[in-house]
Amino acid sequence: MEISFLTPDHFALAYLVATILFVLGLKGLSGPKTALKGNLYAMIGMAIALVATFLNPEVRQYSWILAGLLGGAVIGTGIALKIEMTAMPQLVAALHSFVGLSAVLVAAGTFLAHRDSAELNGVFMAEIAIGSFIGALTFTGSLVAFGKLQELLSSNPVIFKGQHALNALLGFAMIALCGAFVLTESFPLFLLMTGIALLLGILLIIPIGGADMPVVVSMLNSYSGWAAAATGFTLGNNLLITTGALVGSSGAILSYIMCKAMNRSIISVILGGFGGEAPTAIDPNTPQKRAKSASVEDLAFMLENAQKAIIVPGYGMAVAQAQHSIKEVLELLQSKGVEVKFAIHPVAGRMPGHMNVLLAEADIPYDVVQEMEEINAEFASTDVTFVIGANDVINPAAKTDPKSPLYGMPILEAYRSKHVFVSKRSMKAGYAGVDNLLFYYDNCSLVFGDAKGTCDKLANSLKESH
Amino acid sequence: MSPSMVGLYVFVLSCFVGYHVIWGVTPALHTPLMAVTNAISAIVVVGAMLVAGHESPMDGSLPLIQIIGFFAVLLASINIFGGFVVTNRILAMFKKKT
Numbered sequence: 153m154e155i156s157f158l159t160p161d162h163f164a165l166a167y168l169v170a171t172i173l174f175v176l177g178l179k180g181l182s183g184p185k186t187a188l189k190g191n192l193y194a195m196i197g198m199a200i201a202l203v204a205t206f207l208n209p210e211v212r213q214y215s216w217i218l219a220g221l222l223g224g225a226v227i228g229t230g231i232a233l234k235i236e237m238t239a240m241p242q243l244v245a246a247l248h249s250f251v252g253l254s255a256v257l258v259a260a261g262t263f264l265a266h267r268d269s270a271e272l273n274g275v276f277m278a279e280i281a282i283g284s285f286i287g288a289l290t291f292t293g294s295l296v297a298f299g300k301l302q303e304l305l306s307s308n309p310v311i312f313k314g315q316h317a318l319n320a321l322l323g324f325a326m327i328a329l330c331g332a333f334v335l336t337e338s339f340p341l342f343l344l345m346t347g348i349a350l351l352l353g354i355l356l357i358i359p360i361g362g363a364d365m366p367v368v369v370s371m372l373n374s375y376s377g378w379a380a381a382a383t384g385f386t387l388g389n390n391l392l393i394t395t396g397a398l399v400g401s402s403g404a405i406l407s408y409i410m411c412k413a414m415n416r417s418i419i420s421v422i423l424g425g426f427g428g429e430a431p432t433a434i435d436p437n438t439p440q441k442r443a444k445s446a447s448v449e450d451l452a453f454m455l456e457n458a459q460k461a462i463i464v465p466g467y468g469m470a471v472a473q474a475q476h477s478i479k480e481v482l483e484l485l486q487s488k489g490v491e492v493k494f495a496i497h498p499v500a501g502r503m504p505g506h507m508n509v510l511l512a513e514a515d516i517p518y519d520v521v522q523e524m525e526e527i528n529a530e531f532a533s534t535d536v537t538f539v540i541g542a543n544d545v546i547n548p549a550a551k552t553d554p555k556s557p558l559y560g561m562p563i564l565e566a567y568r569s570k571h572v573f574v575s576k577r578s579m580k581a582g583y584a585g586v587d588n589l590l591f592y593y594d595n596c597s598l599v600f601g602d603a604k605g606t607c608d609k610l611a612n613s614l615k616e617s618h
Numbered sequence: 619m620s621p622s623m624v625g626l627y628v629f630v631l632s633c634f635v636g637y638h639v640i641w642g643v644t645p646a647l648h649t650p651l652m653a654v655t656n657a658i659s660a661i662v663v664v665g666a667m668l669v670a671g672h673e674s675p676m677d678g679s680l681p682l683i684q685i686i687g688f689f690a691v692l693l694a695s696i697n698i699f700g701g702f703v704v705t706n707r708i709l710a711m712f713k714k715k716t
Contacts (some may be wrong), residue, residue, distance in 0.1 A: 178636075181647045181651050182643055182644060184646070187709045190654075191654060194658055194702070195702050198660075198698055202663065211671030213672075213673070216684045216687055217671050219692075220689070220695055222695075223695065224698065228697065228698065229703050232702075232704040233707070235704065237708070240708075243653075243700070248656065250697050251656070251659045251660055251697055254663075254693040257669070260686055261672070261686040261690065275620075370652070373655060379662070384629075389664060390628045391661060393629045395658050398639070398655070401633050402640045504648035505650070505651070506649060508646040509650075509708055513711050519715055521646060523645050523646070
């Protein structure tokens with residue numbers, strides 16, 4: 153089917169409209185009120201891009217395309233409607249891997265198609281190679297991240313001797329093969345190069361532990377964008393280049409925010425090296441300090457007599473699925489006239505914004521949920537801070553102890569409030585393996601038990617005292 | 619200026635646009651941001667469609683290019699639909715105090 157009245161400029165114009173709609177879509181996310189409309193803009197942009205490509209005279213047959221699009225629509229919509237909100241990080245990681253693999257397949261397919269019609273040149277070959285290896289890194293890297301988040305793989309860092317040397321060696325081999333592929337136009341070399349990139353993707357992500365996942369997921373988000381941009385260079389398509397650049401910078405900014413909030417250097421993350429620090433042993437010479445413990449009833453009593461309370465949720469809340477019980481606690485406290493706010497650390501959970509989504513899922517209005525910078529000044533005027541499943545992000549050692557691996561990391565200053573209660577399963581140290589100094593503060597008490605159990609009991613004792 | 623050079627201009631300028639737009643996103647919406655960027659990075663579907671829609675081999679041999687293209691379209695399409703639908707679901711949950 154030839155539609156001759158459509159010139160390349162018409163397609164370029166349609167793609168430009170799609171680009172504008174994507175930018176407006178991202179802009180909509182500046183606030184919850186405009187966000188849904190933004191998502192709609194982005195969807196329309198995608199629809200325009202799909203239709204325009206359909207009409208492209210380079211497309212000679214439709215059956216394979218339609219089969220792929222329909223299959224994807226059924227699978228994608230099905231997963232998206234069923235997925236639990238606590239499983240969002242896994243879903244995002246899985247989706248990143250799909251973009252990566254798709255970019256690899258597009259590179260391979262484009263190469264074979266152009267080889268058949270003998271339209272190859274050096275720049276084009278280099279673009280194909282780059283598109284393929286970024287896609288391949290994204291693919292396997294995201295698969296490993298998915299495996300760790302889904303707990304199919306151990307979330308512990310996998311570290312071995314010579315890891316960096318091996319990665320560097322593979323990196324150089326990949327670049328050399330890239331060059332050889334451009335010169336020889338040999339498909340086996342292309343496959344070998346892509347294979348090494350696939351291996352490298354695994355090796356870069358296995359040394360990264362579970363709680364560092366927010367950084368990894370953001371970084372892979374960025375890679376998936378760069379993969380799309382590289383594909384755009386191959387195809388000479390500005391829509392792909394622009395969109396890829398938007399997504400790439402989005403992921404890069406998120407990675408930067410996460411790195412800052414976790415005290416990591418972005419370089420060590422990119423090189424996959426941040427399992428490298430030796431685990432810090434707790435100094436055996438420090439006198440054995442004692443943490444206080446409190447019952448749920450004590451906590452209920454303190455909370456209902458408070459004027460102002462702050463709840464600090466962490467990954468433990470997500471694991472225990474305690475958000476709905478917390479919503480109940482929130483309503484009971486509000487009905488007793490207590491002012492309650494939520495404080496979110498940027499790296500709470502397993503991906504950026506994870507806690508916000510879980511609280512929103514439990515119908516907790518977003519205007520009582522505040523970010524670290526907004527709320528830190530308020531702890532000093534707060535009567536009770538209740539910490540659920542967070543640990544390292546409230547450790548005052550980050551401010552006071554230059555020897556601590558957490559030192560310099562921004563924290564939620566829960567220790568400044570009059571009373572702090574921490575819901576905890578045991579005395580175990582947090583993810584970073586660092587003892588939490590807060591537990592030994594005079595104003596801090598630990599409430600032992602599973603996060604959901606504690607919240608349920610708390611709601612019950614608040615009800616009884618009605 | 620060669621097409622690749624034009625592409626480079628577009629790329630660099632888009633990075634600046636991205637930088638400014640993304641810093642404007644509220645941290646509370648960082649999860650939907652990832653989900654929606656996921657959906658739009660599936661714009662590689664354009665390339666995938668060009669591969670899948672390639673002319674079939676004349677000699678009746680295995681349509682390898684089209685099969686590669688089919689899988690590329692399938693994966694990108696899962697992303698498009700999965701990404702947009704899940705973003706919609708998340709955003710619909712964000713409500714103000716009533």
